[in-house]
Amino acid sequence: MMNVQQRKRLYKHGKQYLGLLVYTLPGILFFLVFKYWPIIYSFILSFKRWNFVGKMRSVGWDNYASMFGKESFTSALMNTLYYIIGLFPFFVVIPLLLAVLLSNIKHEKVQNLYRTMFFTPTILAFSIICLVWMWIFNPSFGLLNNLLMLFGKEGYAWLSEQQTAMLSIIMVSGWKFMGSNMILFIAGLVTISDEYIEASKIDGANGWETFWHIKWPLLSPTTIYITTTSVIFAAERAFTPINILTNGGPGNSTTNLSHAIYLFGFQYFNIGLASATAIFTSVLFLIVTGIMMKGMGGFGYYEN
Amino acid sequence: MxxxxxxxxxxxxxxxxxxxxxxxxxxxxxxxxxxxxxxxxxxxxxxxxxxxxxMENFFTVFRDYNIANWLVNSVATTLGISVLQVLVAVLAAFGLTYYKTRINEVIFYFFILTMVIPFQVTMIPNYILMSQMKLINTWGAVIIPNIASATTFFFIRQHIRGIPKVFYEAASIEGANSLWALRNVVFSLCKGAISAMFILCVIDGWNLYFWPLLVLSKPETRTITVGLHEFLDHEAGNRWGPFMATATLATLPVIILYVLIQRNIIDAFISSGIKG
CATH class of the missing domain: 1.20.5 (Single alpha-helices involved in coiled-coils or other helix-helix interfaces)
Incomplete structure (x- = not known):
């Protein structure tokens, strides 16, 4: 038999659990159905042969085994790596440079004006941006070739030549995210205490030394975050510029992992292969994010 | 010197x-x-x-293309996604701060861990789900799979967590229930954060491309970002003039919104990140 005290406590606990479940239930349902179930289902599908309509057949590890023999997969994987390298100057180096320059402007209104303007491309639809750039890349009347002509240089067929197609995608992506990464670096710089910088100045450090020994190390959480997002961008979000600007061509020279998944799934209707590639990409992401979390110190869950 | x-x-x-x-x-x-x-x-x-x-290009667009339809579809799906995404996030974040149980942390991580699930891995199963629910080519197909968002939840939860305990205690002394606390404490104290997140969701929803491209195949159901594809024609040549007019129409609302409240947008971006 429970005494009154115990019964009261049980009632109170029950009420807490019930309340929690009522409020989190919509979230739990949506996350379960549209986030967790898809991973499980993708995993199941990656062991099948299926084309959306016919009969599903189990094929064991066949999809994974054949994946590495497919040119469209291996070049997507290699290209993802090239994108990561090619995007680094646009995602990290230039934004960091701009952030350091901008933080030297002490006039708040002027600094704010610069920030606002640099950030503008971030809020625009990537698909629209890509099409606008497609016009800028136009071989006959595009802005870029017209500019080159001004300097007496011959233009390129930017998007259809092997040498320039990937560069074009990198330029558009870099342009789109330069400002937002700059904003993140500024936010990181603001958190660095003035005392450190004052102290280093007293020690006789010049601007570069202060940057290299004080600011750069203290910025590492931001740098790690941006580098991680650029890896994820290269493998996943670069889909938009790739699909619009080159459709992966010429040949497979500009595909990435997400574009390969799209091709396998929605153009060749090879759902098994597409799912296997998706699972491969997820594992890759998990590793990269895991490293990032280690570097930044978790999601910040503190029970107060 | x-x-x-x-x-x-x-x-x-x-x-x-x-x-x-x-x-x-x-x-x-x-x-x-x-x-x-x-x-x-x-x-x-x-x-x-x-x-x-x-203004010829603008006239051409309204005369020859489904642009009015595209705009309606974009507005409807954007609002649907933003309202539901924020609502689900606020309810969950509130529940997790108002009630204290042993499973709070489990539920928190259940939401947060979905941040690392790439879109590509959910894409095919969600497409199959939508087609089984007979929702392909409807607003629902765009909205429903996009309601669950870990970043939106995380951002709102960070703000609700910052509300001092005394506000809730005042509520419980007066014998008010959780709904009262949600309305009078959370919505009034976190109004700024919630609306900033809502605006980020609107921008994200308006700019959505890949998913609507998959689930909206009929021309009249397209959103504006997907509809822009109709100006690309590899045989007859791309219709750049009308395209630029449409792109301007699709971009101006976002730019106007940005000019009005750029400070809030940038601040919300810093603490949550635009999903792209």
């Missing part, structure tokens, strides 16, 4: 302005191309302000 500083200043602004021109010019080029007539559009001359500006 004085002169040296000034040279430094000038170089600083010069560098920033060069980057800024690169940053802004393509947007201006889009606006300028939208009001050029074909003769001026297809030349090798570089001219930002057209000699004879025309």
């Amino acid at each position: 004085k002169i040296k500083i000034n040279i430094g200043r000038i170089l600083l602004h010069l560098t920033l302005i060069i980057f800024l021109v690169v940053n802004i010019f393509p947007i201006l080029w889009m606006l300028s191309s939208a009001i050029k007539n074909p003769n001026e559009l297809f030349t090798n001359e570089i001219r930002l302000i057209p000699k004879s500006p025309t």
